[in-house]
Amino acid sequence: MTTGTALAVLTGLLLSGCGSSGSPSPESPTTPAGIPVPAQPDPRGLLAARVAVAKDQRYVAAYTLTAQGRAPRSILVSIASDRTWRVDIQGGALGGTADVAIVGRPDGQFQCPINPSGGGCVRVAAAGKKLPAAIDPRVQYVFVSWLDVLLDRQIPLSVATAEPLAGTSAPCFAVEPGVTAIAPPIDPGTFCYNDNGILTAAKLPIGQLMLTGEVVAAQATVSLPGPVGAGAPLGTAPPAPAPPNASASSH
Known part of the structure; x- marks a missing residue:
């Protein structure tokens, strides 16, 4: 069964009524003429x-993240066959000056610098948990948790239907968390x-995501x-400013 067929079947089940096909359920509203309202x-x-x-x-898919007052940033999402994942975020750390990857594996979540200077990875959270706020770029949650x-x-x-965001023709939905939620x-x-279940666009507090290019097959891990x-x-x-030059201050 293709993903499109699976979506159609699942949607049909969610929308099907409890009554018989020939008559409306007792709760169905009717018009003055007695005709059931769909x-x-x-x-x-x-x-x-x-x-x-x-x-x-x-899959592997590329996105652009656009936020007011900032240049567009590239996001590369990899969801592997074994459910491990990686989200590369241009400007995801140090106030936009460092590129990082957030990687999810069974042994935890890791932050890895991917700018030219490189560097090692650091375990930043257990698998499936939120990252500490001070190091959290947040965009990875859209594709996983x-x-x-x-x-x-x-x-x-x-949840309410929404007008399609600019650049996509896919159905869009506005989502608001419950007002009683503490976190x-x-x-x-x-x-x-x-x-096909691919996120084509999203508008979030961190900015607007837009799918760019073709979605390609995932790697094994x-x-x-x-x-x-x-x-x-x-x-x-942003990184702390450099301290004043000691030799200059001595004059």
């Missing part, structure tokens, strides 16, 4: 159908998925781009 599609169910397909996909949030009906979310499990935003060391990870805040 049930309105459930936006959360429609989004869940696409996210269920997305969760089964394994937030899929489970969007699928879980027990998590209070408000929201997902950032508010608009998410757009095509029939994701490997770390460098050795694991005991150094400190790079923070997202």
Whole structure:
């Protein structure tokens, strides 16, 4: 079964009623003439159908992240066949001056510098956990942990259909976490998925993501781009200014 067929079947199940095909269920509203009013599609169910397909996909895809006041940045997402993953983020650390990869493996999550100076990887969190806020670029959640949030009906979310974001024709959905959540499990935003379960665009507090180029087949596994060391990870805040030149101050 193709992913498009699977999506159509899952969407049909989510939208099917409980009554027989010949008569409306007792709860169905009717017009004054007694004609049943067609049930309105459930936006959360429609989004869940696409996210269920997305969760089964394994791929490599390139995105552009655009935020107000900043130059567009490149994002490369790799979801491997064994469910390991890697998200390369241009300008993801040191106030946009350092490129990093966030890598998820069974033994944890790692931050790895990928700028020309290179350097070793640092384990920054257990597998499946959030990164400390000071080193968290956040964009990686869109492709991994937030899929489970969007699928879980027990998590209070408000979901509504939204106008397609510029640059995509895929269906889009506006998502807001429940107002009672002390620590929201997902950032508010608009998410757009095509029939193959690929995120084509997303508008988030960190900026707007847009798919660029072709989606290609995944590798078998994701490997770390460098050795694991005991150094400190790079923070997202700009680096501290250099201290004044001691020799200049002595004159």
